[in-house]
Amino acid sequence: MHPTKTLHGAKSKLLDGKKLVVAVTSSIAAIEAPRLMRELIRHGAEVYCIMTEETKDIVGKYSLEFGCGNEVMDKITGKIEHVDLYNKCDGMIVFPATANIISKISLNIADNIVNTTAMMFLEKKPIIIAPSMHQNMLDTVRDHIKNLSEKNNVFVMGSKMEEEKAKAISIDEVSKLAIDVFSDRKEERKKVLILSGGTAEPIDKVRVITNLSSGKTGVSLAEEFCRQNYDVDVIKGLGKDVPYYINSENVITSQEMLKKALELGESADIIISCAAISDYAPETNFEGKLSSDIKTQVIKLKQTPKVLEELRKKFPKKIIVGYKAEYGINLDELKEKAISRLEKYNLDVIIANDLSKHYFGDDLNEVLIIDKEKALKVSGSKDEISKKIVEIVNNL
Known part of the structure; x- marks a missing residue:
C-alpha cells in the first residue's frame, strides 16, 4: 500500500469521493506540488498528477508520485490519458501555472499533456489555476487571465507578490479553494x-x-x-x-x-x-x-x-x-x-x-x-x- 493511503481523510472528509487531477508546470513553485497533493488527500481526495516535459528539470516524477500515490503522466500515449482523466476526475488544478501554460490554455492550444487535458475540462468541469511567474510576465498575460476568468467553471487565483514575482499562492489557500469548488458541502451532515x-x-x-x-x-x-x-x-x-x-x-x-x-x-x-x-x-x-x-x-x-x-x-x-x-x-x-x-x-x-x-x-x-x-x-x-x-x- 502506498503511504499516501494512510493519509486519506486524516484532516476531513470534505473531498471524500472526489477525484482530482493536479497539473504541474515548470515554475520553481513546482517543488510545492507534492505538498499540495498530500493536503488534498488529507481531505479525502484521490489525486492524479500530470506534468509538462520541462517540469522534470525542476521536480522529478518520483517526487510527484510520492505526493499523489499514483503513476505520474508526462505525455499522451495510446492510452489517451487526457480523455481518461476527464472521464474519471471531478476537476483539475493547475499548480503552479506558468505564463506559457496560461497563454496556451487561453488560446486553446493543445501541444502537451497539461494544456490538452485542460481543453477537455474547459467550461465542462471545474479548473483551478494558480499563477506563478515574474511580475513582468504576469503583466503580459493579463488578457489571457481575464479571458480564462470569464469562462464558466474556471477559477484563476491571485498571486502572492514578493520581490517582483507573482509567487504561487499558499498550499492552504489552494486547498481551501479546492474544498469550496469541489466539496459537497450541501450534503446532509450534523x-x-x-x-x-x-x-x-x-x-x-x-x-x-x-x-x-x-x-x-x-x-x-x-x-x-x-x-x-x-x-x-x-x-x-x-x-x-x-x-x-x-x-x-x-x-x-x-x-x-x-x-x-x-x-x-x-x-x-x-x-x-x-x-x-x-x-x-x-x-x-x-x-x-x-x-x-x-x-x-x-x-x-x-x-x-x-x-x-x-x-x-x-x-x-x-x-x-x-x-x-x-x-x-x-x-x-x-x-x-x-x-x-x-x-x-x-x-x-x-x-x-x-x-x-x-x-x-x-x-x-x-x-x-x-x-x-x-x-x-x-x-x-x-x-x-x-x-x-x-x-x-x-x-x-
Whole structure:
C-alpha cells in the first residue's frame, strides 16, 4: 500500500469521493506540488498528477508520485490519458501555472499533456489555476487571465507578490479553494458550533481585561468533529487560529461571542462552549487612553451575561456541552461544582478540569466528562481527549 493511503481523510472528509487531477508546470513553485497533493488527500481526495516535459528539470516524477500515490503522466500515449482523466476526475488544478501554460490554455492550444487535458475540462468541469511567474510576465498575460476568468467553471487565483514575482499562492489557500469548488458541502451532515478561545473586555481604547486561554481545546475539538464528517462552525475569541478548512467567525468581547452564538446556534444541532468567556466587564469603557500618571485607578466591574444560560433559554432542545474550569480543588469538589452547573443550565454534558494541574496552553490535560448518568475521568493530550468527547457526543 502506498503511504499516501494512510493519509486519506486524516484532516476531513470534505473531498471524500472526489477525484482530482493536479497539473504541474515548470515554475520553481513546482517543488510545492507534492505538498499540495498530500493536503488534498488529507481531505479525502484521490489525486492524479500530470506534468509538462520541462517540469522534470525542476521536480522529478518520483517526487510527484510520492505526493499523489499514483503513476505520474508526462505525455499522451495510446492510452489517451487526457480523455481518461476527464472521464474519471471531478476537476483539475493547475499548480503552479506558468505564463506559457496560461497563454496556451487561453488560446486553446493543445501541444502537451497539461494544456490538452485542460481543453477537455474547459467550461465542462471545474479548473483551478494558480499563477506563478515574474511580475513582468504576469503583466503580459493579463488578457489571457481575464479571458480564462470569464469562462464558466474556471477559477484563476491571485498571486502572492514578493520581490517582483507573482509567487504561487499558499498550499492552504489552494486547498481551501479546492474544498469550496469541489466539496459537497450541501450534503446532509450534523452541524456543530464550537465557542473557542478567550474574550477581552475593554477598559479604554487601549487596555483590556482578558485571560490566558490558548484556544487549543476548541481547535482540537473542531478538527476532530471535522474528521468525523460533521459540519463545523467555530466562534473564535483570542488564541489559536482555526484551520483554513473550518468555518470560523472572530469575536473579541463576551457580548460579541454571545450574540454570534445565538445567531449561529439557530442552524446547529450541537453547541459546545469551551471558550474562556469573561465573567466581568468594566462598567464604563473610558474614551481615549487612561493616563498612566494616575497612581491609583478604580475600575468598577459588572457581571457579563452567562452564555450557557442564554443558549439553553433560546435552544431548549439542542445538545449543549459546557466546560467548567477551577483551580486548586480536589476531584470530589470539582465533580460537585461541575454537576451543579450541569443541572443549573440543563446541559447534556459538561467537561471539568483543574487548572492547577494543567494550565492554559498545556498540550496535556486531565478532565472529568460528566453527563446526566455518569462521570468519566480522562487524561492525555488535548487531541486524545477531544476524540473521547466526540465519541460521547456521537452517542447522545
